[in-house]
Amino acid sequence: MRIGIVCYPTFGGSGVLATELGKALADEGHQVHFITYQQPVRLNVFNTNIFYHEVRVPTYPLFDYPPYEVALASTMVDVIMNHDLDLLHVHYAIPHASAAYMAKQIVKSKNGRNIPVITTLHGTDITLVGRDKTYEPVVTFSINESDAITAVSQNLKEETYKNFAITKNIEVITNFVDVQRFDKKPFDAFKKVIAPAGEKILVHASNFRKVKRVQDVIKVFAEVRKYIPAKLLMVGDGPERPAMEDLVRVLGLLDDVRFVGKQEQIEEILAVSDVFLLPSEYESFGLAALEAMAAKNVVISTNAGGLPEINIQGKTGFMANVGDVAAMSEFAITILKDEHKLKQMKLAAYEQAKHFDIANIIPQYEKLYSRFCRMK
Numbered sequence: 559m560r561i562g563i564v565c566y567p568t569f570g571g572s573g574v575l576a577t578e579l580g581k582a583l584a585d586e587g588h589q590v591h592f593i594t595y596q597q598p599v600r601l602n603v604f605n606t607n608i609f610y611h612e613v614r615v616p617t618y619p620l621f622d623y624p625p626y627e628v629a630l631a632s633t634m635v636d637v638i639m640n641h642d643l644d645l646l647h648v649h650y651a652i653p654h655a656s657a658a659y660m661a662k663q664i665v666k667s668k669n670g671r672n673i674p675v676i677t678t679l680h681g682t683d684i685t686l687v688g689r690d691k692t693y694e695p696v697v698t699f700s701i702n703e704s705d706a707i708t709a710v711s712q713n714l715k716e717e718t719y720k721n722f723a724i725t726k727n728i729e730v731i732t733n734f735v736d737v738q739r740f741d742k743k744p745f746d747a748f749k750k751v752i753a754p755a756g757e758k759i760l761v762h763a764s765n766f767r768k769v770k771r772v773q774d775v776i777k778v779f780a781e782v783r784k785y786i787p788a789k790l791l792m793v794g795d796g797p798e799r800p801a802m803e804d805l806v807r808v809l810g811l812l813d814d815v816r817f818v819g820k821q822e823q824i825e826e827i828l829a830v831s832d833v834f835l836l837p838s839e840y841e842s843f844g845l846a847a848l849e850a851m852a853a854k855n856v857v858i859s860t861n862a863g864g865l866p867e868i869n870i871q872g873k874t875g876f877m878a879n880v881g882d883v884a885a886m887s888e889f890a891i892t893i894l895k896d897e898h899k900l901k902q903m904k905l906a907a908y909e910q911a912k913h914f915d916i917a918n919i920i921p922q923y924e925k926l927y928s929r930f931c932r933m934k
């Protein structure tokens with residue numbers, strides 16, 4: 559099949575997932591066309607089945623806000639028609655689903671073809687941004703106009719029905735991880751640099767937005783550090799980072815916390831770490847936690863959103879209520895003190911990640927696509 563994938567090209571979970579999906583589909587022999595404003599960060603392979611179409615947004619002095627959605631829809635039309643796409647799969651509703659609707663209408667008016675549009679909902683497009691009154695009518699309309707709608711967790715499906723007047727069926731196709739890629743041997747020299755005295759390593763990775771409650775990561779680590787020699791790696795970047803660096807200074811943790819910024823090879827970092835902290839206010843799924851589990855990390859998270867669908871209390875990790883720093887600290891200290899249990903839980907996390915292995919999920923998307931192949 560010839561599949562158009564539209565996504566954000568950044569480190570965010572939706573872009574990562576869409577890119578990994580495209581790469582896997584290309585490996586299966588499909589022709590995949592990425593349509594986005596920048597080369598996706600995880601699009602780091604050469605594959606003759608993969609094409610990248612950059613959306614250029616011309617500026618003009620009149621435009622205080624260059625019309626990205628118009629440029630995106632026009633690029634979609636161009637790629638659909640010139641590469642004879644079978645379908646468009648858009649990730650993250652805003653503005654991809656509405657741009658796809660526009661592209662679909664234009665293609666129909668030009669040559670009568672009805673290009674199928676599949677919209678995958680990822681999280682904040684529904685729970686945060688999409689609910690804003692400014693966007694809601696367009697989001698609701700364009701989701702309902704999609705030929706198929708998928709959500710990355712059961713929780714996100716429920717949230718979508720709760721918050722929008724969706725008249726169609728939403729199918730759950732969960733996020734996935736390439737377990738083989740994350741099942742890496744720890745790189746000893748790297749581990750020695752991070753934890754020279756064999757300290758335990760905790761890690762957090764996110765876009766450092768308010769929803770991630772990064773302050774709770776630092777507070778949990780401050781507690782852990784009182785009882786256990788440990789180091790904390792902070793992966794990623796975003797608006798909360800300066801405040802978090804201040805908090806580390808105030809708490810006197812400078813020697814034990816490293817902010818390593820955005821990292822393409824996250825699997826190298828996860829391979830040396832023991833515990834992954836994800837105290838988010840909400841996660842539709844928590845792809846970062848799943849990747850950590852595939853790298854044999856015990857996950858200590860909140861029980862918000864879709865996190866209980868991947869993290870099993872007391873088996874693969876621990877969950878606490880949002881903001882319950884005391885409980886998350888207690889869980890971390892207890893598990894890091896018990897070497898035998900830590901090892902057992904790391905293996906359980908890995909086994910759980912296997913249920914979400916890429917090999918189990920790609921066929922679900924292919925099956926969905928095949929339903930719409932004849933719509934052309």
Ligand code: GMT
Pocket residue numbers: 569570571572573575650680681682683710733764765769840841842843844845846
């Ligand atoms: O908040 C992020 O991590 C970015 C955001 C995105 O859309 O890129 O992530 C959302 O989609 C991911 C992939 O499906 C999910 O794993 C994240 O849980 C979800 N984030 C939230 O729901 C806050």
